[in-house]
Amino acid sequence: MVDSTRYSRQMLFAPIREAGQEKLANSTVLVVGAGALGTVICNHLVRAGIGRLRLIDRDYVELSNLQRQMLFDEDDAKQAMPKAVAAKNKLEKMNSTVSIEAIVGNATNENINELIKGIDVVLDGTDNFSTRYLLNDACFKHNIPFSYGGVVSSRGMTAFFIPNETPCLRCITNEGTGSGHTCDTVGVISPAVDMISSLQTTETIKFLTGNKDNLRHTLKTVDIWYNQQYDMKLSNPDPSCRTCQKNEYPALQKTAQNSEVVLCGRDTVQIHHKSSMDLEYWEKQLAKVATVQRTPFLLKAAFHETINLVIFADGRVLVQGTEDPVQARIWYDRYIGS
Template sequence: MDFNRYSRQMLFSPIKERGQQKLADSSVLVVGAGALGTVICNHLVRAGVGTIRLVDRDYVELSNLQRQMLFDEDDVRQALPKAIAAKRKLEKMNSDVTVEGTVGNVTNENIASYLHGIDMVMDGTDNFATRFLLNDACVKHNIPFSYGGVVSSRGMTALFIPGETPCLRCIMNEGAGGGQTCDTIGVISPAVDLISSLQCTEAMKYLTGNKEYLRNTLKTIDIWYNHHYDMKFLEADSACPACGTHEFPSLTKSAQETETVLCGRDTVQIHQQDQINLSEWEKRLSQVSETTRTPFLLKAEFQNELKFVIFPDGRVLVQGTEDTTTARTMYDRYIGS
């Protein structure tokens, strides 16, 4: 590793060469390569964190470019999966860093495999179901979890450390979020940058061994209306089903839901099969829809304005509806079981 790349960062006295080496020896899992995730990855890769494991289930669309900083119009034209597009950009930034990009859905069945060798988990998601899953897994495996969320001009963030702080479940009820999304009330890019930068700052403190400077609060900021608030951490809740009683609700559900409404996307994801042959389904669906295939996915657009986006790992996004019954009807009609 050429430390000259990080010379300005190493002049910062809390980091220096020792801290830089700790960053190089660290591995971080980033779940979600959208607005938060792309900023997080940009900062961590440029800072020299040794391994970034990035997982995302979606692909790049034009509306992403306003705030998802690693993508461009070529990625949109190619309909690249976000994990692939992000990996390509990040590898050009810093060849010192190992970037692993996985196109897939993080579930209670596979989360443990993503956590192997990981020092911290960073939240780049857009829904609380996944956040609670990450929280439970991190508590169980004793890994710090950096939570972040942004909508409109406001955001929230906190770093939860098992055994030292409360966890996400201690301070938020499952089902939190209030139904507001970027697609219903909008979002401005600077709010995303601010929250994800705060996430990365706390991560760097932790990974370089500067834990005495950790904020230890749930921070809320509205950068447009000039509001900010820090809720100091209290003791962990002894009745918390994650860090208290170790029930881990998100990890012990008997079966993963096959239908998931994607937050604010007018899309239902159906994940019923383990794999799908894109070439085979292109031949079948081209008879009843307008199809476009890339090495990573297959798009099928129907006359009723609903669309399928099909991935090799068996996931199908039914776009144009948030009604699971409508989505399931379309899926069963054209793909079946």
């Protein structure tokens, strides 16, 4: 039996009632990323009475996170707490009846099958498209709905993908053609995060409570600062899609993981995700947040934290100042994106 006192207002909502609340209590979700999107998603799901929550994140709390990552506080930042652990600590105080599993780590094609085992919906709280494609491919291979969301600046987009019923993320986006805009290069405002993550959670709750007829079935894009929004109907899948039509699932292939290579003895990790990079473009982008130096052959961006990014026209990026591939990937995603 669900706690009719705790969830009384939610159970008064006609589409949910007691039957829907019971379905939520018997559901398990995976949230990948405990940053801006992920903390809002987890907050809503735990307060709503989800039965089990699995959360994975590779990063730790920093002071700059507190402006928009709602589950963290100054003590978490001072202690450099892993985000997954800090989030779990807060969530358990909100609702002790929810089973919460916190994993400090990176979602990869080596562990994704284990991460999605027993999961009813996967929710995207990530900050890069390579991980999103991984989640998309795993979800469509194993017939699990995928709640996608992304935010930068004052704009964001979201869609709820269901295998065998809707196209997938690959059908509506082009891999490797991102703008390079990230929260660390062009900023982000918290209300935009709240809006997108709330939409992600709402579609998830509709699905889990059996209200599939009310799902939006669009890719929704909003810009809350410039007062723009539109919905693109999720039409038929792309016949050439390697995921939902050809069942190739490229992100799950061992050779397609875009591995990070540690350069022995150089305190450097090489990341090669793009086929080419416009050095002039990236000079303008990174000059906002780093000291940059461009030559005909490369671009070097120096940050105060003793980390340098060295970008080559052939798409290679050297992350100097660490030999930890996970930390290197964090820096790459933060300033280069997908």
